[in-house]
Amino acid sequence: MSFPETRRTFIQRRATLGDEGDWRRFMDEYWSPVCRFATRSGRLKPDETEDVASVAFAGIIQSNLLMRWIDxxxxxxxxxxxxxxxxxxSNQARIDSGRSSLLERDRHLLPEVASIHFDETASIAPEELSEFYSVWVDELLQEVIDRLLDDYLKSARGDYFRVLYGRICEQMTSSVIADHLGVKFAISLRIGYCNFVTLGG
Structure with a gap:
């Protein structure tokens, strides 16, 4: 098992300054050796090896182990x-062992679970279906509006969003929106049209 010989000064710089370039170099040098060690020690598959290495490096960062090693x-x-x-x-093995114990303990429940029958002909009450779609539409609209607001604010077009808000939420006319924004009626119409196009109208 060969690990690279990294100078202590570099490790100290990495631990104290946290420069991205130093981190990249540190990962480039140690990622493969750590993966190989994990593969040999845990008899892991390649994807499992990378998961273990990721958790290991995350622990090194979160626990500030490099600084403690320098000291x-x-x-x-x-x-x-x-x-x-x-x-x-070791932690992963304990988790897997606990999972196996739970499966062994609850093995008698498996036939009961397997016997559950889903009736494809069963109907859902209209009010339940309506409530489901209502919640789904609310979440979808909120996500669209949040993204639109973010896009407009990034491009310094906050007025566009206020026009849209007035049109949809307050049912204001274009002339009233123009008065509130202090812009000409034609500008308000143009902003409203841009919003309409943005939303795919």
């Missing part, structure tokens, strides 16, 4: 990395 380098950096990977694998 007290009682072992080589590769020892630290291997220890983190082993901890991730």
């Amino acid at each position: 007290n380098p009682s072992a080589k950096l590769r020892t630290l990395l291997c220890t983190v990977v082993r901890n991730v694998l």
Whole structure:
């Protein structure tokens, strides 16, 4: 298992400054060795290996382990990395073991679950269906309006959104909207048309 020999000054810079370029170099140097170590230690598939490596590096970042290693380098950096990977694998094994225990404990429920029958001919009450679609439409409209507002604010066209709000939410006429915005009636109509086109009218 060969790990790169990285200078301590670089690790110290990475731990203290958090420069993106240093992080990229650190990941480039250690990602593959960590993945290989995880593969050997946990007998993992390639996709599982990368998941373990991702969790390991996330733990290194969140727990500020590089800074702690710089302050007290009682072992080589590769020892630290291997220890983190082993901890991730150990935690994963405990989770898998717990899941297996639950499955074994509740195995008697499986026939009952498998026997559940879905009646495809069953009808849904109209009021329930109406409520479902009402909630769905509300969420969809809110998402569209939020995106539209964000787009208009980014392009300094807040008035466009206020026109749309007036048209839809307050049922204001174009002339009333123009008065509220302090713009000419023709401009208000043009803004309303742009909103109409934006929404795919």
